Structure formats: C-alpha cells, structure tokens
Amino acid sequence: MGKMEKELREKAKELLESGEVAVVIGYGFNRRKTRVTPVFITDPAETDKLVFNALCVNNLSIYLTRKYKDVQRIGRPAIVAKGCDIKNIVVLITEGQVKREDVYIIGMTCEGVAYKQELLKEKLVPEIMPVKCHNCDVRNPHVTDTVIGEKSDFTPPEEPTGMVFDKIKQIESMTATERWDFWNEHFTRCIKCYACRQLCSLCYCEQCITEKNMPQWIETSAHPRGNLAWNLIRAMHLAGRCTFCGECERGCPVNIPLNLVNQKLVLTVKNAFDFESGYDENVHPPMIVFKEDDKESFIK
Amino acid sequence: MPRIGVFVCQCGNNIESTVDTQKVADEAKELPGVVYSCSYKFMCSSPGQEMFKQAIKENKLDGIVVSACSPHMHEKTFRRASEAAGLNPFQCEIANIREQCSWVHHDPTKKVGTAKTMDLTRMTIQRLKKNRDLTKITIPVTKRALVIGGGIAGIQAALDIADGGHEVVIVEKEPSIGGNMARLSETFPTMDCSQCILTPKMVEAELHDKISLYTYSEIEKVDGYIGNFKVTIKRKAKFVDESTCTGCGECWEKCPFKAESEFELGLSKRKVIYTPFPQAVPNIPVIDKTKCPKILKDKCGLCAKVCGPQSIDFTQEDQIVTEEFGAIIVATGYDLMPKTRFGEYGYGKITDVISGMQFERLASASGPTGGAIRRPSDNTEPKSIVFIQCAGSRDEKRGVSYCSKICCMYTAKHTMLYRHKVHDGQAYVFYMDIRSGGKRYEEFVRGAIENDGAMYLRGRVSRVYEKDGKVIVQGADTLSGSQVEIEADMVVLATALVSRSSATTLAQTLGIGYDKDKFYNEYHPKLKPVETVTAGVFLAGTCAGPMDIPESVSQGSAVASKALALFSSDKMAREPITAIVNTKTCNACWDCVNSCPYVAITKEEVKDRRGNVVRMLAKVNDGLCQGCGVCVCACRSKAVDLNGYTDEQVYAAIATF
Secondary structure (H helix, E strand, O other), X not given: OOHHHHHHXXXXXXXXXXXXXXXXXXXXXOOOOOOEEEEEEOOHHHHHHEEOOOOOOOOHHHHHOOOOHHHHHHOOEEEEEEHHHHHHHHHHHHOOOOOHHHOEEEEEOOOXXXXXXXXXXXXXXXXXXXXXXXOOOOOOOOOOOEEEOOOOOOOXXXXXXXXXXXXXXXXXXXXXXXXXXXXXXXXXXXOOOOHHHHHOOOOOOOOOHHHOOOOOOOOOOOOHHHHXXXXXXXXXXXXOOOOOOOXXXXXXXXXXXXXXXXXXXXXXXXXXXXXXXXXXXXXXXXXXXXXXXXXXXXXX | OOOEEEEEEOOOOOOOOOOOHHHHHHHHHOOOOEEEEEEEOOOOOHHHHHHHHHHXXXXXXXXXXXXXXXXXXXXXXXHHHHHHOOOOHHHEEEEEOHHHHHOOOOOOOOHHHHHHHHHHHHHHHHHHHOOOOOOOEEEEOOOEEEEEOOOHHHHHHHHHHHHOOOEEEEXXXXXXXXXXXXXXXXXXXXXXXXXXXXXXXXXXXXHOOOEEEEEOEEEEEEEEEOOEEEEEEEEOOOOEOOOOOOOOOHHHHHOOOEEEOOOOOOOOEEEOEEOOOOOOOOOOOEEOOOOOHHHHHOOOOHHHHHOOOOOEOOOOOOEEEEEEEOEEEEOOOEEEOOHHHOHHHOEOOEOOEEEHHHHHHHHOOOOOOOOOOOOOOOOOOOOEEEEEEEEOOOOOOOOOOOOOOOHHHHHXXXXXXXXXXXXXXXXXXXXXXXXXXXXXXXXXHHHHHHOOOOEEEEOOEEEEEEEOOEEEEEEEEOOOOEEEEEEEOEEEEEEOEEEOOXXXXXXXXXXXXXXXXXXXXXXXXXXXXXXXXXXXXXXXXXXXXXXXXXXXXXXXXXXXXXXXHHOOOOEEEEOOOOEEEOOOOOOOOOHHHHHOOOOOEEEEEEEOOOOOEEEEEEEEOOOOOOOOOHHHHHOOOOOEEEOOOOHHHHHHHHOOO
C-alpha cells in the first residue's frame, strides 16, 4: 500500500465519519486484483477497500449524473478523481447537472494510467498509456476540495503527440470519398449497444435522442444508415463539451476509433473558438451560447 | 380519419402557366384523408374565399391545404377564412407552389411544375395531419411608451403617442432634449431656422400632461417583453432640485468656473453649473460633477448661495428607478465621426479646419459668434472657405462605406448661409457626386451654385496644410483634369454621420440587432422599416441609418402609430408559434437558456409539497419567444419543440419522399 492510498483512505474515513459526505465513490480491486472497479463506500470501516494505482483508468464522474439515481439517492458524494475526470465534473457543473457545493472532489495527482489493464505488467511505461496521459496538463488536479499525492512536475509537450494526432492528419489529407469510406467501414461494425453513451458522463440525458420515437429521427436497428446517424449525432452533441477522456473508445466492443472523432472535435473547437472544455465551470461551451458579436465566419 | 380539403390556386396565369392545377387537384383527391379538392383561378379573391368557406362547411372539412403563393402573402387570409368557417385557424396550411415552384420552372409542358406541385402538396397534407389545434396567445399590454432619446424623432414620437392619449416617458442622456437638431442653424431646403421650428415642439413635449421628461438619464436594464417591459433607468444626479428650480439663471451667471461646452463642440466654454443652450428644455441646470470644486474638494458653493429658491443640493445622488412600459422606441440618433479619422485634412490639428456641425454653430444666431462667420483661430471673417464633402463617407478604407446622405444638402446650405452672411466670400466645394434626391432638393443645390456663386469642384482633396495663416487645400478637379490649390481662410469638412458610440451596449440591453456600422437593424428594410426583431421595440430616426429631418420626423410619427396600434386594446394576441418544453425529458442542462437570442427561456424550480426543490426545468416565456427554433436545435434530448413546426410535422413532410 502506497502513501497515496493511505492518505486517501484516511481522508475518506474522516469524511464519512464526520458526516460531511454520505458516500465515497472510488476505485477498489476485483477479487483477483487484476483490475479495479468502482466502489461506493458508505461505511467508514470499509474505506480500506479504496485503492489508487495505474489501473484506475475509469472515469468515475459518470456516477454523479442523473443516470445513477441510486447513487444520487445515497446523499452527498465524495469522488476520487484524477485531473482528467475532474474536467468532466467541471462540464457537469457548467451544465447544471451537479452543483459544485453538492460534491466533494478528492483530487488525485496522477502520473498516468494504463489504457488496457492487461497490458500493465510491472511498471507503467508510456507505451501503454492512453494519448490523454501523454499530453496531460492536469496531472495536478485543477478543481478540488482536497488534493492527495505528491505534486507532479510533468509538463505536457508543446505540440500534442500520439497516434491519434497522426491519424487525424492522415484523415484530413484524404479526399471526401476516402473519408466517407473510412468512416462507413468503421460505423458499419457498430452494433448499437450504446456502450459509448452509457460510459460517457456527458451523455446524461434521461431520454437520449435515439430513444425519441415521435418521430424516430435515428433508426435503432444496427443498420449502416442508422449507425452513421447515431455516431454523427453523438459527435455533434459532444462538440465543444467532450473532454477527451477516452472512455467511449475504451468501452466500444467493436473497436470503432471514437477517439479520432473526439480529438478532432476538441481541436476544431479550440481552433475556431479558442475554447477547451473542462477547465472553467463558468464558461459555457461556445456552440450553444448566443452572442451578438459572434463572428459567424463559419457561414460561407 | 381526417377530412382534408385541398385548394389549388391558379393565381391567374402565374401558377397555371407551368402547373396543371386541375391535375394536381384530381391527384390530391386520391390521397388518404383528402375528401375534397378543387382548382380555382384566384383563391384569394372574394368569390374564391366564399367558395373556400362554403366547401369547408359542405364537406365538413377539418384540415385545409391551400396550394398557392408564399404563406407570407396569404396565410393570414386563409386562416381567417378557415376560422370564419368554424375551423381552428392553425389547421390551415399553405403549400407554396408559386415562389417555390411555378415562378422558378419554365417548362411549358407543365410536367416539372405539376410534379413538384404534387410533391409540395403531398408534403403539406402529411404535415397537416400532425397539426394540433393552437390558440392565439394573449398578453396584457401596459399602455405606456418609453422613448429613448429626446431628439426630433423621439420628440415627434412622444407627442404623437401622447396625443393619442397614452403616457410617454422620454429618457434623454443630456441635460436637455432637442438632440442634434438643436445645434443646427437653418434647415434645408426651406431655410427655416432650426431652433424656431424645434423649440415649440420641445416646449410642447415639456408641457404635455401625458409626457414625462427624464433628462440626464440613461437606460440601465431592460427586462420583459412586448406589452410588458420593465426598464431600469438611471437618473443621474443634477444637484439641482427640479421641483423648486425656476431656471432664473442666477447660478450659472455667478459660477466662476468654466469647462468646454459639449453642445458648442469646443467652440466656446460653458459654466460648471449649466444648461447646454439657452432654449434648453427643461430649463433646469445641472452641475458637472467632474469639474465642480464644491463637489470635488468642498470649495466654492457660490451657486447655492445665490440661488433664491434654495434648489441646489450637493448631496444629491444618482437615482435608479424601475418603470413598466408596453412599447420601447429607440431614437438615439447619431454621432459625428471622431476627429482622429481625418489625418490628411488636418482636422484636429489645424484650428481653422472644422466640421460641418461646428459650422452650423458658427452660423447659428444662438451660437458662440452670434451667427457671424468667424475663423476659430483669430476670430476674423473668412473670405474664402473650402467645403470638403464625403469626409469619411463612401471611404471603405479609412472611413465608412456608406453615404451619409445629408451632407450634399447641408454643404449646399452652408455655402448659401456663408454667402448671405459674408457677401464677398467665396465658397469652394469638393464633391464626389451631388446627391440631392428629395422634394425641392435639387433646386436647392442649383440655387447654391447659380444664385449664391458656390464653386463646385468634382474631385478629392489630397492634402490640407497651414501656411502663413491660410489653410492651403490641394486637390484634383477631375472635370477639367487639373490639380488645384486653393488658399482658403477656413475648411469645413462634411464629416460622416456615424452610429452612437454606445449603440452596441444599448442594442444588447434591448436585444436588437445592428449592422456592420452599428446602425440598428430594421425587421425588414422595406416593409417593416421601424420595427425590430424584438417585438415591441421600434426604431425612429438616425439610429437606424443616415436620414434627414423630414425622414426622422416621419419615422417618429410612424413608430407612434405602431405604439398606438399596440395600445389600442387591453390585451394583444400573438401567433402561438412558440417553443414548448417537454417537462418529462428536460435535463435542465440550460443549453436552450444559453442559446436563446431573446432571453425567453428561464430556469424553473419544481417543488414538492413541502417546498423542497426536487428538480429544475426550462420554461419558455410565451410573451418573449419569437419562435426562431434555436433552442429546438440546441436541445440534445429533443425536449424542446416548436408549436406549429413540431418535429413530427417536419418529419411527416420529409417522410413523404
């Protein structure tokens, strides 16, 4: 047990005992200790279940949304969150889904996590980290009630690096037909399991547009036409909001490269509006804010 | 099963020439739900309407499709007729087969036009099947008008509304109403003195029992919507009690301190306690708190000592008042282009280069020189004056791209005034084009040239500089093809008329749009020239673009008629084309709230019986909503829909293909 875990458990115990929070949402080992799963600690005696290590890739912020009413019903939560998870919490606060004072954020400094847990043998090496870790600027969490862990002195590279960025450049250089074929090939595989949506903390709608049936805008069967519509609409719904946490791609059972879409959206919004989501809860995503002095340069 | 009637209009030959309307009617009859169809020469004519109503009653129709011209033209006509025949008017839909079909297709065999008309009609029929009965929204109307800006347009609007029997408040930021017109000497083309025709109106506004003047005041905040605006007004401290002040003038006579006069545009000084000009309305002075030593460092206070009725009150503070209005009239007028924009003309550097408005003050009988034309530098009579037109106007690179419209006329007037006052003086005018459209305007300009000897030179001025007490003007005379150099005593620039520097702030406060030059946007430049996109907010005068006094006055009267029409009944009816929120699926993410251009959506708390907030919901204010549909697009869970254009209706129309 590392120093961080000890601190985390103490903090969790203190929070639960004092009654400041009713539940601590964190990570715990599975039985064989090969993976971590979300745990919901309500009993101060059970805080020893909490762990924090390179396996903790999951984004727990999803448990703050209205999708998990049973978690909401327990009471005020404390959440164990890495910087990247906090970005999502920030968006949830911006969009009125969580009130800042209604959640206790235990910020964890982080030196990166493993993209696929089975790849983690002994030590965490950059090769098995997701792209977001390579370019992470929130290893020291930015919106917190308490911070656990030593300060990280990692500085992200000036030009973001990683496979995703190379691939985006490659796709950008394709012709429209090639791009169409590329995406169609991927989207054809989609089985409409909606894992991407279920894992995404920003997909918090109680009724998703795909469930709207009067009229039914998106075909629900796993048919290429409906698949394309679903994936495009989901991308548009996340434009300017997605924090590139990578959960949707990680959860996709048919390996659709959703991170490409997400990262492209992040880049587009950054270039067009100089906005990145997840940093300031008082700034709304640019796509949904009416401004008199909007440049409207995108209308050609 | 619905009972739908389809009425296909031939529009004389407008539609019939490329569409076989009888065939469309026959085919439409075969569609499910359609029980009646016909084709007629002019559906909008009286016999057409009669037939329309008759058919509804005889066939017991419950839905109507009129395939005819744009709904902009006759939707209201047919909805009214449907209502008269006992239908809900919103069960009547128009398929636009003229502007969107017959006029754009020129196939004489009628094949293309007929097929497309059939498509459009079929779409509308399917759409109609999803229509719901809608009822017009009624909103109570506060029968009071707010006029922002007390210039001639605002005064005219206020007088006309007040004469119609309704209360008006004029908010003016200066200590007196009158605006820019109060500065003018004479006015074209009749050459009557500006003050002489303006002051009676100013006084009439002051004395009118329905008009309240809030001078030295500014708009802070505007809430609400048509018929129900709540406006917060800041009444700046005048340090003079308006109720007791008699306007005797003792205070400003005795005040020992002076400051630059804003009204005289720097040509003379005013006192620190002052009225901007002698005919000011109300004739009550204000103290310039940025200059008054009593307020700044508690010294002097002479005005208070000499004031008979003891009206001076140095402790006065800005007052914030909130009042309710039904209509808002924006008549904020224009600014002059700032000096810094005219480097090549030496404006701002050479004392004897002045603006047209400054010349007005020199020529005005109540101006700093008492109406004598004098050089600002040495107070001598100028024997030659060069007038430069289009100073800043029609100059996309350094000035503004538009024509300021009034300069050709007032420059001609200036040359006349100059000749009338200095008989041996020579006026030169550099111009690009002379634009004198208007009743007796061209004759006026000809008079300046032919009777008053103004020398008009077509060309631009390249440089203006000072030499031996003269102002040298170098320019081109393109008609003779030569370069000219004129030794003038004075130069007058016809500076561009620009929007108010505060225009954008006010536009945002009111929720109205403005163009690239910050002039306010009309709802429609031709057909709704005084309305704005925000219902209940109207425009009058130069805040919407350059115009002369007659136009400003007519706009003042025009907005008054709009306001009076609004005030003609206690409640106003509005089209129910507004957004609705599905309370079951709203996620309270506030995307609709943030994206609404009209601030029509609010956050509503849903409480349980104990008063605890259980959830939040978006709520549309029917009075404010303009039915633009931005929120419908913004809502990710499709919890917002637009009455009259619901997702179901649009989908049904698309699904016919």
